[in-house]
Amino acid sequence: MILIHCPYCDEKRPEIEFVYGGEAHIARPADPATMNDAAWERYLFIRNNPRGRHHERWRHSHGCGRFFNAVRDTVTDRFETTYKAGEPRR
Amino acid sequence: MSGYRLANGGRIDRGVRRRFTFDGRPFEGFSGDTLASALLAGGVQLFGRSFKYHRPRGVLGAGSEEPNALISVNRGPGRFTPNLRATGIEVYEGLAATSQNRWPSLRFDLAAINDRLGMFFPAGFYNKTFMWPRSFWETLYEPAIRRMAGLGNPPTEEDRDHYAATYAHCECLVIGAGPAGIEAALEAASTGKRVILVDEQDEAGGGAMSDPALWPWLERSIATLAGAPNVTLLTRTTAFGYYHDNFIGAIERLTDHLADIGKGPRERLWRIRAGEVILAQGAIERPLVFDGNDTPGVMLASAARTFALRHGVAVGRSVALMATHDSGWRDIVAMAKAGVGVCAVIDARTNVSNDVQAEAKALGIPVHLGQCVIGVKGRHAVQAIEVASTDGSRRRTIACDALLMAGGWTPTVHLWSHARGSLAWRDALGAYVPETCSEIVRCVGACAGTWDFGAGGLINTLPSPKPSHRARAFVDFQNDVTAKDIRLAVQEGFRSIEHIKRYTTTGMATDQGKTSNLNGLRIASDALARPVTDIGLTTFRPPYTPQSFGALAGRAQGPLFQPTRKTPIDGWAEEHGAVFELVAQWRRARYFPKPGEDMHVAVNRECRMVRQAVGIFDASTLGKIEVVGPDAAEFLNRMYTNPWKSLEPGRCRYGLLLREDGFITDDGVSARLDDDRFHLTTTTGGATRVLNMMEDYLQTEWPDLDVWLTSITEQYAVIALQGPMARKVLEPLVEGIDLSPGAFPHMAIRAGRICGIPTRLFRVSFTGELGFEINVPTAFGRALWERLMAEGQHHGITPYGTEAMHVLRAEKGFIIVGQDTDGTVTPYDAGLGWAVGTKKKDFVGKRSLARPDIVAPGRKQLVGLMTDDPNLVLEEGAQIVADPKQAVPMTMLGHVTSSYWSETLGRSIALALVAGGHGRTGETLYIPMPDRAHSVKVCSRLFHDAEGARLNV
Numbered sequence A: 001m002i003l004i005h006c007p008y009c010d011e012k013r014p015e016i017e018f019v020y021g022g023e024a025h026i027a028r029p030a031d032p033a034t035m036n037d038a039a040w041e042r043y044l045f046i047r048n049n050p051r052g053r054h055h056e057r058w059r060h061s062h063g064c065g066r067f068f069n070a071v072r073d074t075v076t077d078r079f080e081t082t083y084k085a086g087e088p089r090r
Numbered sequence B: 001m002s003g004y005r006l007a008n009g010g011r012i013d014r015g016v017r018r019r020f021t022f023d024g025r026p027f028e029g030f031s032g033d034t035l036a037s038a039l040l041a042g043g044v045q046l047f048g049r050s051f052k053y054h055r056p057r058g059v060l061g062a063g064s065e066e067p068n069a070l071i072s073v074n075r076g077p078g079r080f081t082p083n084l085r086a087t088g089i090e091v092y093e094g095l096a097a098t099s100q101n102r103w104p105s106l107r108f109d110l111a112a113i114n115d116r117l118g119m120f121f122p123a124g125f126y127n128k129t130f131m132w133p134r135s136f137w138e139t140l141y142e143p144a145i146r147r148m149a150g151l152g153n154p155p156t157e158e159d160r161d162h163y164a165a166t167y168a169h170c171e172c173l174v175i176g177a178g179p180a181g182i183e184a185a186l187e188a189a190s191t192g193k194r195v196i197l198v199d200e201q202d203e204a205g206g207g208a209m210s211d212p213a214l215w216p217w218l219e220r221s222i223a224t225l226a227g228a229p230n231v232t233l234l235t236r237t238t239a240f241g242y243y244h245d246n247f248i249g250a251i252e253r254l255t256d257h258l259a260d261i262g263k264g265p266r267e268r269l270w271r272i273r274a275g276e277v278i279l280a281q282g283a284i285e286r287p288l289v290f291d292g293n294d295t296p297g298v299m300l301a302s303a304a305r306t307f308a309l310r311h312g313v314a315v316g317r318s319v320a321l322m323a324t325h326d327s328g329w330r331d332i333v334a335m336a337k338a339g340v341g342v343c344a345v346i347d348a349r350t351n352v353s354n355d356v357q358a359e360a361k362a363l364g365i366p367v368h369l370g371q372c373v374i375g376v377k378g379r380h381a382v383q384a385i386e387v388a389s390t391d392g393s394r395r396r397t398i399a400c401d402a403l404l405m406a407g408g409w410t411p412t413v414h415l416w417s418h419a420r421g422s423l424a425w426r427d428a429l430g431a432y433v434p435e436t437c438s439e440i441v442r443c444v445g446a447c448a449g450t451w452d453f454g455a456g457g458l459i460n461t462l463p464s465p466k467p468s469h470r471a472r473a474f475v476d477f478q479n480d481v482t483a484k485d486i487r488l489a490v491q492e493g494f495r496s497i498e499h500i501k502r503y504t505t506t507g508m509a510t511d512q513g514k515t516s517n518l519n520g521l522r523i524a525s526d527a528l529a530r531p532v533t534d535i536g537l538t539t540f541r542p543p544y545t546p547q548s549f550g551a552l553a554g555r556a557q558g559p560l561f562q563p564t565r566k567t568p569i570d571g572w573a574e575e576h577g578a579v580f581e582l583v584a585q586w587r588r589a590r591y592f593p594k595p596g597e598d599m600h601v602a603v604n605r606e607c608r609m610v611r612q613a614v615g616i617f618d619a620s621t622l623g624k625i626e627v628v629g630p631d632a633a634e635f636l637n638r639m640y641t642n643p644w645k646s647l648e649p650g651r652c653r654y655g656l657l658l659r660e661d662g663f664i665t666d667d668g669v670s671a672r673l674d675d676d677r678f679h680l681t682t683t684t685g686g687a688t689r690v691l692n693m694m695e696d697y698l699q700t701e702w703p704d705l706d707v708w709l710t711s712i713t714e715q716y717a718v719i720a721l722q723g724p725m726a727r728k729v730l731e732p733l734v735e736g737i738d739l740s741p742g743a744f745p746h747m748a749i750r751a752g753r754i755c756g757i758p759t760r761l762f763r764v765s766f767t768g769e770l771g772f773e774i775n776v777p778t779a780f781g782r783a784l785w786e787r788l789m790a791e792g793q794h795h796g797i798t799p800y801g802t803e804a805m806h807v808l809r810a811e812k813g814f815i816i817v818g819q820d821t822d823g824t825v826t827p828y829d830a831g832l833g834w835a836v837g838t839k840k841k842d843f844v845g846k847r848s849l850a851r852p853d854i855v856a857p858g859r860k861q862l863v864g865l866m867t868d869d870p871n872l873v874l875e876e877g878a879q880i881v882a883d884p885k886q887a888v889p890m891t892m893l894g895h896v897t898s899s900y901w902s903e904t905l906g907r908s909i910a911l912a913l914v915a916g917g918h919g920r921t922g923e924t925l926y927i928p929m930p931d932r933a934h935s936v937k938v939c940s941r942l943f944h945d946a947e948g949a950r951l952n953v
């Protein structure tokens, strides 16, 4: 079981306290109504599937309840870093 | 020597006798014996029948690598365990062990005919032979194969044991208590670290237990460890899996070795998080591959040494050794010195060093170099071996009753592989050894490939003058895979070891190929004429050895498997004979049958009473979220499809929640308590999902909104009063709320008191009748329910369950999210377009409602169905077609989502998702069923009181 560092609790906690939340840094468009179908499709469905560094969202559901961002290597399943929501991409 | 028990020596306690049975026959052993050593001491060589060919099999190893001697142990009702290795079963007084996979008896097994038919069971025979016709698989082939091939029988009764679990943390976890592991543990312990040392055997020591010269050191070391407060020594504990971040699963067997199991747990699951892991798992000796190498009495040299020096048992009276590695010579010399009769040492090599040979020759053991065993005589036990020079000359027979194999060593890298450590091939060892790993872990001793066993071990398939296609030379003993099978797989075009493994099933038995993988790999490499490193390596996965499900499940079984959530009114429902159903994790009353009533009669009565008088319903399971803050209305306006800012305090609104892709995910009635405070309700099953979704948007998309979300699901009991008499029941109990229709209209909320209890009183209806939902603090739920029951007696108050609730709502065409929707239904598909605030600039899912596929015609839409036969209740999930006479496969238009007998209408009703359904009103469609096709007419979903007159009273 992976240990994940929650940037809000500032503690490494077991994976079962967390829930995965999909790819990170995909902001909901400010005005969806103005977007054409192709752009909306990209926002809604198209995701990166890299071999290696992946920016993703996690939530400390059974802890502080906060969403945060992480960089995880999809080959080794190792967390490189975690950081608070709203902080720039690492 | 009495029988096969050596006169002295070993770590057994000859003062403590253990009586046991094997296949009903009585035997005797000593404390410290395994079932294998005690049976060998009793002269037993035949332990079981093989998986596919039912060939007689003996013991190959002395530890957890044992592939052949699989045994069932019966400890009475609910305590039957199959497929235990005889080499790991400790003998206790009264042990009842049986052999497996034979009928009618171990010595005379009818299915051994499979062995004579061996030529018909080549590699991949399951795939090849029984391809056609397909139906024969289920009726003929599979049952036959299942009867003939297999391991022990599964238990037929529920497990009566219980199992414990614990967490542990340490700076240093050492796995394997052989000499290397003990040294590592001593070193770590001396620095003050918390150390856990685990070993699967009953005693720490590993290989040292088979070497009396090391016993004084062993005794001192174990005493030091036992006396160190920072060391935990766990024997009978198998580290079965290595998971992320040095998280190790281990199972400790607590009672399997005891005559009296007492009342404690049978096993304990340890979840250990370690700063550093030191793997000291040792190495497993490799068998040699030659004709007849599976005959009972043929075993690993190291195993025979263990039986002799640890258990005081000779595996034969006249023992021969076939070696390609020096270690076998050392083992047989040690055995000869302990009193085992040795008749020959044969080595395929001609260049065995003089040092190695000297001791054997000094003991007068005949030595044959440059020669190999090419055959074994004897079916149930070795009687003699055929030996020839590697060029085929000098062929002759040597009489013996046991043959030992010394084919070199394979480092045990299982846990290293679980941790995704990489491996490097070492030509000198003819084996893979640990290389690098991203965990904090290191390997010590033999599992790292460092050992002092000597040289050799590079020839695992012995050269033979016999035609190789006639040889029964086994590679995987447990799955009955021969060298010929692997060569055949290569001949048929398989190249990768992963494919060869699956085609031949080598390495796929319960032992995961502990003794067979390397031999299989080398034979494949040879057949392909490519280096071993080119054809890959199969992956080891947890568990290292088979573990019991009981230990993994622990306490999480039966009612503790997952919690059953109960409302405060659950006890009342139980006392009044409710029949329950599970909804998500909630236990809900489904209906309340009176004596003599079945479900149909009870539900009809409950429905009738709601429409005629008043029903009372426990709605406490509804999800409830309190939304508070200056931006609460703005937040809900962005989340839900409909407008919320205009909702006045004291009023309720039906809210429809979409996912961003435009599909319905939840619904519920919510109330504005104040400018900055809302009381939301969600579906029973959707409560967690909705709160998570709202938190997600609030935290990550709109962190600027000042809003707080709190789950209040379990803070409130909710009692629904529904029916024309509902107000009459409430009136005398409520204080501070004017219940008159003008003051308290439909879809309103009031705060006040009921029976003195503070309440949030909703005027809402999920039945189409005058209705109230009374929210009170959970602790008062049952008291209020009982008070309402008493007050309602003279109004005909009737408790109703979820089944009547479903019927009543269907009569009004109200949807149940998850039943009438399936995650691909938009508000328009569901006929809920009225709940979409089209004038709102944005809300979650709005843009998706304009996606090309969602505005396209022909989408499945929710409609009502009425069967032409009013007494016929359709099956939920049944498919709908336009023409029942069309060819199969038919074009399906949709399916029935809800279907009930409507007592109110005196006929059946149904809801269905039908392609283009909203434009089909009045059309006749068909539901094909096995006996006939039922005709139905598409209609409005509003079956009852379409104008809603019953609400406005």
Ligand SMILES: [Zn+2]
Pocket (backbone or CB within 6 Å): A006, A007, A008, A009, A010, A060, A063, A064, A065, A066
């Ligand atoms: Zn946290």
